[in-house]
Amino acid sequence: MITLRGVTKRFPGPDGPLTAVDDVDLHVPRGSVQGIIGFSGAGKSTLVRLINLLERPDSGSVLVDGEELTILDEEALRRRRTKIGMIFQHFNLLANLTAAQNIELALRIAGVGKAARAARVAEAFAVVDLSDKADAYPAKLSGGQQQRVAIARALANEPSVLLCDEPTSAVDPRTTITVLRYLQEVNERLGITIVLVTHEMNVVRAIADDVAVMEGGKVVEHLRLDGSPLRPQTEIARFLLDDRIRLRPERSLEDSNAG
């Protein structure tokens, strides 16, 4: 469970402070999938990094599983963060370590004893069906496989929350489906709460329970994805929902095949 209340984050900009996240309230129930969507610069990455305090808010409250993170000292925060997994657009695996060593390192940093580490690594690989790639170096893995290793690395520390920052933006559409299937499995089978940042409506539509639409650092609208028809209220939500690119008059599939 994640609750943000009145969270604001500013960065120094060339023309004075820039408000990247502006007084955002967000509640993500335990075990749900929260999408965050918006155009480039809307504040999505900053918002998700505020949840594990990779960015410290200038004001507001960040609660994860009922615990206020902004009041923790560095050591307590470091320990707490091990239960908040994160995956990134470019996977962020260490190139000089095998897939298994990448996961092992994350466990060692989190203080997991040697005896427990091997079992945790094996379990994490099993979740993403990559046990046969444990000894491969990242360069020998496809983008989708690297992202699955990154998911396994995040899972190895048995997190309650998994933060995903554009997890499918660097992979092709078919691999996107594979990555989303594993995220869905992580959510449904392990009950892990997921926050997923993307600029692709198709991605959140496939997996999220609720989508927060961001613009100018604010959450301007929520779309509930419960099967009922979507009724976007803001122009940006309407634009994001209708993600076809039109540079010239519509052509049907038959027309384009013929032409």
Ligand SMILES: Nc1ncnc2c1ncn2[C@@H]1O[C@H](COP(=O)(O)OP(=O)(O)OP(=O)(O)O)[C@@H](O)[C@H]1O
């Ligand atoms: N470390 C930083 N220092 C200064 N400005 C920053 C920093 N991080 C983000 N910003 C600014 O904050 C605003 C929001 O950025 P953010 O990366 O959160 O947006 P985003 O919606 O994730 O965009 P994208 O989809 O391009 O990643 C942008 O104007 C960005 O330039």
